[in-house]
Amino acid sequence: MKLAIFGASGATGRHLVNQALSSGHYITAMVRTLDSLQINNVGLKLIVGELSNSVIVESVIRDADAVISVLGARKGKAQKICTDGTSKIISAMQNVGVKRLIALSAYGASETHNASLFIRFVRSIISEKMRDKDDMEDLVRASNTDWTLIRPPMLTNGDASNNYRSGIDLRPGITARISRAGLASFILQTVVSGSYIHEAAIVFKE
Template identity: 30%
Template sequence: MKILVLGATGATGRLIVGKAVAKGYTVVALVRSKAKAADLAGAELVEGDARDTAALTSAIAGCDAVVSSLGTAISPFRKVTLLSTATRALVGIMAQQNIRRLVCITGLGAGDSRGHGGFFYDRLFLPLMLRTVYEDKDRQEDAIRASTLDWIIIRPTVLNDKPARGGIKALTDLSGVHGGTIARADVADFVVQQVTADMWLRKAPLITW
């Protein structure tokens, strides 16, 4: 199994790379700077921008699946387009190359998970600090859903850096969900499992402790 990881130098992306390598997968990481990704042990590094079709085409060659853990900085006032632009380019190239499986991380507050983050998150933090980011996550999810790929969208609750503890809950019925937290390590485990599992195919589970 050969997989391409986007967002591999982020805090969660690094864990995904490590767990995929440990599982015996061949991992390609598309990174902006090879120098800043030199510690991604076991991964083949391809330098380029995830929005650039030439870079994506080069990185994805020979891959069986793609994991996107792309993220973007908080941008309260400036429009965010990175996630949707990169994803639109990606799904087009995957279709051309007949690469079927896409596992993509978005987050609590995207799509129909909006309104399930708890009072502070829903009423203050998301609209004031994350509005433009989540508008782009919505566009990103829309691009994936419009594709013919075998996709899984994963929406973690608030991320923390605690050790993995397993036993996470994966939910599509969000009745009674009002926030939550989960370790990046548990997210990475779940993501790598979805590269070959079909339980959540074409679904968008929220994952939490």
Template identity: 35%
Template sequence: MKLTIVGATGGVGRHLVDQAVAAGDDATAMVRDPGKLAGAPVRVVAADLATADPTTLRAAVEGADAVLSGLGPRSAADAGIATRGTRAVIEAMTTGGVRRIVVVSAAPVGTVPSPGRPHPPRRDPGDGPLMRYLLGPAIRRVLRRHYADLALMEEVLRDSGLDWTVVRPPRLTDRPLTGTYRTAYGCNVRGGLTVSRADVAHAMRHLLDRPESVGQTVGIAN
């Protein structure tokens, strides 16, 4: 499979690269700092998605079977990068004739408003009492700018006309790949509080082979 991986040096992105290489995929990694992938057996394209040249982005995605994006804000200073970067990638995909994209978002985003979805559900049907009434509201307050960015990114995807899938993990950990994670379409996983970054990457790649995931949000948890 020929893949373009966006945010390839991030927590999920690096696992996407490693798993693509292990599977024998023809992978192109789109990164801000190519030095972080020195020696990796992938094609590396240097691109700061906040200011990237459209020609560079098109060259990075053209001919790909799919795009996998681990792009997301790592700090308050990065708020907005998920939306800006995803818009740029969508434009490159549209121009280059690539349709399939799977991106990582976050479990609380289903209850976060965006301009095109100003009144989202107050609670996700997959959340238990702990997440609904205690953890969820606290997390959304602390990370409200991050989640607003991700909510807008999801809206941009919904309006893109591409074959998109959004994966919404809860708290990410650095535990090893298990391959035994749980998933739920259209809602968070019941009782799911954590998931490893390696398992998120594994799910994203395998969702490419599931046509029923197109146009869907997918909850995931260990």
């Protein structure tokens, strides 16, 4: 498959790029600088630019079979990165005629905001980031794309594992975790299988 990836230089994005390349997929990724993603592979094309530049965003997406956004706020940066970035991505997808979108969100966003006392506590600590996820989900759901939202709980480091649960009605407990490598594996599997279209998938380690 030809994949367009946004957020490729982030912690989850790097795992996603490496796993996709290892599986024989072709990737076009937008990066701020060429040295932000030092992966040498003939299947990877890097395009330098900003999400505010619609021409560049369209060039990343054009001819892709699917678009994957693993955007996330970096420490000290503005917290509307997911909402603003996703808005640009969806607009570009409409302009170039690409339909499939997978967007990384978080458990606790939107209708899961009141899932437990722990989730309410987490939202009170990172309220700005979670509101960004809420608004991003609203944009995705309102789009005419074949979208999937991915909602992991707390992320950890560690190896990839297929030993995880996924579904749309799960209620992860306070100890629920998934590694970033495992999350990347699930995202890639979701893209390839075409599952969870117009659904928000919750995923965590068994």
